[in-house]
Amino acid sequence: MKLVNNLYTYVWQGNDNNCNSYLFADVLKGNRHVVIDPGHITTPSYREPGLIKLFKEMEKDGIEGTTGLVILTHAHPDHCEAASMIREQNSALVALHEADGNIYKRSGGIVDIYLEEGELQLANGSQTRLQIYHSPGHSPGHITIYWPEEKVLIAGDVIFYRSTGRVDLPGGNAKTIKQSIERLSGLDINYLLCGHPYGHPGIIEGKEEVQQNFDFIKSHILF
Amino acid sequence: MEEEKIKSALEIAMEKVAKMADLTPQEIREQKEREYRPRGEVTANKYLSHVYKNVDLAVELNKYQGEEDEIVRKAFLSFLCRAIQLDEADKSLRAIEGIQALDIAFDFDRVKGEFEEISSAFNQEREKTYQKLEDSQREILNGLGISGSAVRPNVKENASFQNELNQMRAPYDMRIDKLKDKMLYLI
Numbered sequence: 001m002k003l004v005n006n007l008y009t010y011v012w013q014g015n016d017n018n019c020n021s022y023l024f025a026d027v028l029k030g031n032r033h034v035v036i037d038p039g040h041i042t043t044p045s046y047r048e049p050g051l052i053k054l055f056k057e058m059e060k061d062g063i064e065g066t067t068g069l070v071i072l073t074h075a076h077p078d079h080c081e082a083a084s085m086i087r088e089q090n091s092a093l094v095a096l097h098e099a100d101g102n103i104y105k106r107s108g109g110i111v112d113i114y115l116e117e118g119e120l121q122l123a124n125g126s127q128t129r130l131q132i133y134h135s136p137g138h139s140p141g142h143i144t145i146y147w148p149e150e151k152v153l154i155a156g157d158v159i160f161y162r163s164t165g166r167v168d169l170p171g172g173n174a175k176t177i178k179q180s181i182e183r184l185s186g187l188d189i190n191y192l193l194c195g196h197p198y199g200h201p202g203i204i205e206g207k208e209e210v211q212q213n214f215d216f217i218k219s220h221i222l223f
Numbered sequence: 224m225e226e227e228k229i230k231s232a233l234e235i236a237m238e239k240v241a242k243m244a245d246l247t248p249q250e251i252r253e254q255k256e257r258e259y260r261p262r263g264e265v266t267a268n269k270y271l272s273h274v275y276k277n278v279d280l281a282v283e284l285n286k287y288q289g290e291e292d293e294i295v296r297k298a299f300l301s302f303l304c305r306a307i308q309l310d311e312a313d314k315s316l317r318a319i320e321g322i323q324a325l326d327i328a329f330d331f332d333r334v335k336g337e338f339e340e341i342s343s344a345f346n347q348e349r350e351k352t353y354q355k356l357e358d359s360q361r362e363i364l365n366g367l368g369i370s371g372s373a374v375r376p377n378v379k380e381n382a383s384f385q386n387e388l389n390q391m392r393a394p395y396d397m398r399i400d401k402l403k404d405k406m407l408y409l410i
Binding site for chain 2: 027028030069093095101102111114119
């Protein structure tokens, strides 16, 4: 579904655990796309075809052409499993933070680009300027992606609707996720895009709604 | 009829030992090698891994006499020589310093100087190769429309970099091997 400008959201609608995916259409040369967190190829318990479902949803939105870049907010399989297949089929590049690089490589993934704190520019005539934030806590190399022009934050598994990401997985850390959330809460956000549809699609719209979500988490969960 | 004496297990074992031939000098040497070589290697490893705190390495090495002493010292020397590696400067310099504890008349300062010179030349060339490949990767990314301060191409795991690095390091590795050989046969 088109959210704003050329940003599309794909909320996971299956029964198994899989992530929400996001796509910036036609932002790279040759009208190639950027996919964020393509998720599972096939979900582990119910064997749902995650990647095929994603491709079908993209087709419904009229997304044609190929993916040139896959950005992973972090290297957990429910976010990154399909990245290798997209890389192979589309000659796409895979990018993530170096601190999650080993987790990704252990599962057979190949990293083309390491993303660090700073600006990521995507150019295809016009430019899309994104800010990459290192937001550890759920995983050591978790990143979040902020699009200042449209005030969008792609939050991965740092923050959900009225909840936060788990910190009990290897490399997780309660103290650092708190710091990450504190920092992100200072951004000017109109759209908070979460990594999962936990009890809510995970697309939180409106400055007030987003603020309320941060306030709820800070007062009920983090302290 | 004389009653046959029932022998204890110990008596049987002792009889068998008595029938065994004495060890040859070669076998004795091998036995000692098996026993004392690990002692030299463990001492070297503990030293290299900073396990020793306030331990005088020379005293540690002088605990042995005669043939045992020679085996321990050779094992110690060989372990530390093997630890000298092109891309591990700190560890290598520590290994050379450790060898000095053997109290051999040898110009170790010259060896250290040579190692530092080789290592520094290698690092400079590696950095140049890395930079050259990073620049070319960035150009490719720019061509695709990907740029910015957040982007760092993964050059280190790039096959071209690995190939170039392997080719580039070969003459440096040879020089390091020659350096090691100079010390390996000091005992």
